[in-house]
Amino acid sequence: MNSADLAVFDALFSSVAEEMGAALERAATSVNIKERRDLSCAVFDGLGNLVAQAAHIPVHLGAMPLSVRAALERRPPGEGDVVLLNDPWCGGTHLPDLTAVARAGRFLVANRAHHADVGGAWPGSLGLARDVHGEGLRIPPVRIVKGGEIDRDLLDLFCANVRSPAERREDLVAQVETLRLGARRLAEIEARVGADALLAAAKALREAARGAAMAVVRALAPGVHRFEDAMDDGWPVRVAIEALGDRLRVDFAGTHAQVDAPLNANLAITLSAALYGFALLLPEGTPLNEGVRDVLDVRAPEGTLVNALYPAPVAGGNVETSQRIVDVILGALDKALPGRLPAASQGTMNNLTFGWRGKTYYETIAGGSGGAPEGPGVPCIHTHLTNTRNTPIEALENAVPVIVRRLAVARGTGGKGRHAGGDGCVKEIEFTEPAVVNLLTERRAGAPYGLEGGGPGACGRNEIVRDGAATPLSGRVSIDVRPGDLLRIRTPGGGGYGPPV
Numbered sequence: 001m002n003s004a005d006l007a008v009f010d011a012l013f014s015s016v017a018e019e020m021g022a023a024l025e026r027a028a029t030s031v032n033i034k035e036r037r038d039l040s041c042a043v044f045d046g047l048g049n050l051v052a053q054a055a056h057i058p059v060h061l062g063a064m065p066l067s068v069r070a071a072l073e074r075r076p077p078g079e080g081d082v083v084l085l086n087d088p089w090c091g092g093t094h095l096p097d098l099t100a101v102a103r104a105g106r107f108l109v110a111n112r113a114h115h116a117d118v119g120g121a122w123p124g125s126l127g128l129a130r131d132v133h134g135e136g137l138r139i140p141p142v143r144i145v146k147g148g149e150i151d152r153d154l155l156d157l158f159c160a161n162v163r164s165p166a167e168r169r170e171d172l173v174a175q176v177e178t179l180r181l182g183a184r185r186l187a188e189i190e191a192r193v194g195a196d197a198l199l200a201a202a203k204a205l206r207e208a209a210r211g212a213a214m215a216v217v218r219a220l221a222p223g224v225h226r227f228e229d230a231m232d233d234g235w236p237v238r239v240a241i242e243a244l245g246d247r248l249r250v251d252f253a254g255t256h257a258q259v260d261a262p263l264n265a266n267l268a269i270t271l272s273a274a275l276y277g278f279a280l281l282l283p284e285g286t287p288l289n290e291g292v293r294d295v296l297d298v299r300a301p302e303g304t305l306v307n308a309l310y311p312a313p314v315a316g317g318n319v320e321t322s323q324r325i326v327d328v329i330l331g332a333l334d335k336a337l338p339g340r341l342p343a344a345s346q347g348t349m350n351n352l353t354f355g356w357r358g359k360t361y362y363e364t365i366a367g368g369s370g371g372a373p374e375g376p377g378v379p380c381i382h383t384h385l386t387n388t389r390n391t392p393i394e395a396l397e398n399a400v401p402v403i404v405r406r407l408a409v410a411r412g413t414g415g416k417g418r419h420a421g422g423d424g425c426v427k428e429i430e431f432t433e434p435a436v437v438n439l440l441t442e443r444r445a446g447a448p449y450g451l452e453g454g455g456p457g458a459c460g461r462n463e464i465v466r467d468g469a470a471t472p473l474s475g476r477v478s479i480d481v482r483p484g485d486l487l488r489i490r491t492p493g494g495g496g497y498g499p500p501v
Contacts, residue, residue: 001204009201010287012189013052017041020111020182021054027174029167030116032362035395036388038114041182044068046106049290051202059093059322059385060112062272065290066091068110071101075141079103082145082176086118087138088266089310093318095136096125096362098172100144102179105190106199109182111175116353116362117163123355124362126319127438127478130260131311137161145176163360209291214246216281217295220336227331228254229324229344231263232445232475235305237324241332244297250274250329251299252306261476262440264308265317265325270300273322276385277329281340316476319349319364319386320442326384327449334451343370343421343495344448345383348460350491351440354400356433361400363391365489368414368422371454371497377422379409383494401433410458410490415447417454417496424460424491431481443492444475454496463488 001009020041028034040060042053048069053061070090071083083101086092092099099112118125120136129135137158144151155172159165190198220243228238235256242249258264265273274296279288286292300307305321308314327344334341346367354361364386369377382388393404406428414421431437439462447456462473465486473479481487 001201006205006208010052010205013043014054016043016109016182016185017052017054019185020109020178021056023181024111024113024174024178027177028113029170031391031395031399032116033113033171036363036391038388039111040064041111041178043182043186044108044110045202046108048072048108049206050293051107051205051289053288055387057387058276059269059272059318060097062275063091063093063268064099064110064112066268067099068101068108071141075143077101077103077143080145080148081143082179083141084144085139085141087140088132088268088314090140091268093269094315095120095138097318098175100175100179102183104183104186106195107186109179109186111178113171113175114362115168115171117168117360119161122438122478123163123360123436124353124438126315126351126353126362126440128476129262129313129315131313133311135262135313135315150176163355163358205287206289206291209287209289210294212282212286213292213295217243217246217248225332225335227328227335229327229331229449230446231321231324232442235259237305237328239328239332241336243336247295247297248278249297249299252304253299253301255301255304255306258303258305258308258312260313262313262315263305263317263321264312264314265306265321266314267300267307269317269322270306270325271298273325273385274298274329277326277333281333281337316440319351320440322385323347323349323442331449339373342372342377343415343451343454343497344457345369345377345494346424346443346457346492347448348442348492349386350460350489352489353438354435356401356435364388365425365427365491366390367424367460367491368457368494370448370494371415371417371419371421373497376419377414377494379414379423380425381422401431401435403430403432404428405430405486410493413458413493415450415455415457415493415496416500417450418498418501419496421448421450421457421494421496424458424493426488426490429487431485432483434483435481436478437481437487438478439473439476441475448492448495450495451497453499455500457493457495460492461490
């Protein structure tokens with residue numbers, strides 16, 4: 001199959017995932033899915049190998065093949081079935097991310113969406129739990145749809161154990177319906193080109209991606225390239241990268257043991273981070289499918305921050321530790337292929353959840369990206385494993401009893417350098433009703449690193465302003481707020497690249 005044919009088939013498969021994503025965005029009810037686009041969609045072959053994905057959330061997409069395979073092994077979907085799961089030890093990331101999988105002829109379609117709450121001790125299911133059970137409802141692969149009919153008993157059971165149950169129900173039904181859309185689109189493509197041609201194209205795309213990935217591995221400098229960074233608590237995350245012929249070994253030996261805080265990453269997250277970091281080196285236009293994964297040999301010791309075992313709490317592993325894993329992978333890859341990668345970006349997703357009157361809201365907040373060989377970092381942008389939008393102020397104020405008093409660039413927070421790091425942002429939110437506020441943030445103590453002589457970005461800062469007095473808040477905190485309280489969050493800047501001129 002020539003390159004032109006490959007590009008056409010890659011676009012066909014990807015268009016199915018993109019259309020599913022657009023439909024889910026329109027059909028969902030929650031601000032998190034509809035406005036922030038905290039969702040991902042992809043197409044898989046019948047064995048659960050990734051064929052094509054939409055340009056959605058990297059941490060979702062890198063982990064999703066493990067969830068699809070878990071569904072195939074434990075509850076293989078028949079025609080008209082949809083399997084639902086969020087179990088972190090079945091390829092899930094953290095409990096709020098619900099994955100739905102359906103059969104589409106000889107292929108499978110899947111989506112993953114972050115729900116604003118799946119139960120647990122804290123609103124938003126992103127609190128300070130010390131084991132996974134405190135974080136919410138853990139769902140192994142179950143058939144939420146059987147033979148085309150939603151299992152109302154199972155849906156009622158789920159909704160009875162979460163906050164904002166009507167919103168959860170509507171978002172979940174939207175996930176189911178968009179899978180049906182994806183299955184129809186694949187059937188239409190198969191009717192035009194034939195089932196055998198479509199399967200052959202999926203195989204050829206995987207081979208093309210594998211070939212491009214192998215070429216990148218061969219271009220890396222020989223030897224073992226090490227890098228380490230740490231979480232704000234001082235827990236080290238270490239990686240050693242080595243090119244071994246046609247494979248790239250990514251070894252996290254020496255990383256800190258898992259902890260009784262919600263910052264453990266399960267293996268699916270670590271695989272996502274490794275895939276993402278390596279994919280940044282691929283030539284533009286390379287299909288992002290199972291072929292890229294084929295060249296990666298990821299070794300993550302069990303019982304550590306990068307491969308936590310049950311019943312570790314994992315809420316922040318997906319959103320915070322994942323970013324540090326990317327930071328160390330990019331730092332090591334920079335040694336293996338200098339001059340290609342940026343300095344550290346903000347290194348956190350600045351997770352913010354509210355709970356009030358049985359309702360919940362969740363968002364992440366943008367910060368600075370790292371300065372790069374080709375130019376300065378970008379201010380106020382979501383970076384690396386998150387690819388969401390900033391929540392529109394109108395949507396936030398419409399959904400939550402708050403007033404956004406300020407949203408601005410935090411000038412001067414990017415690291416100094418020939419190419420400066422992007423600045424973070426400042427967000428100030430005033431509450432008009434009593435609420436519970438949870439913050440799950442990093443880079444409040446350890447700054448994003450610069451590269452090639454560039455300076456670090458500024459750390460972030462959290463504060464509560466009450467009766468005119470500002471009180472600092474830690475990176476991980478749950479507090480009760482009252483009307484008139486103002487939450488101020490300044491997000492980190494990115495590191496600088498190259499010595500300042």
